[in-house]
Amino acid sequence: xxxxxxxxxxxxxxxxxxxxxxxxxxxxxxxxxxxxxxxxxxxxxxxxx
Numbered sequence: 678x679x680x681x682x683x684x685x686x687x688x689x690x691x692x693x694x695x696x697x698x699x700x701x702x703x704x705x706x707x708x709x710x711x712x713x714x715x716x717x718x719x720x721x722x723x724x725x726x
Contacts, residue, residue, distance in 0.1 A: 683707040690714045 678686065684699045684707065691714060699707060 678704075678708070680704050680707065683711055687711050687714060690718060 680700070683704060684696055687694055687699060687707065687710060688696065690711075702710070
């Protein structure tokens, strides 16, 4: 994913994250943050079911 795609995906999960703020980070950092958010989503789904 390129930087824009990473930011778009992050904002799908965390709508409070501002595009301008996220744009300050590297693709590597954004990818790590997205991975973290996806892990949290999986944990939430496991708790809810």
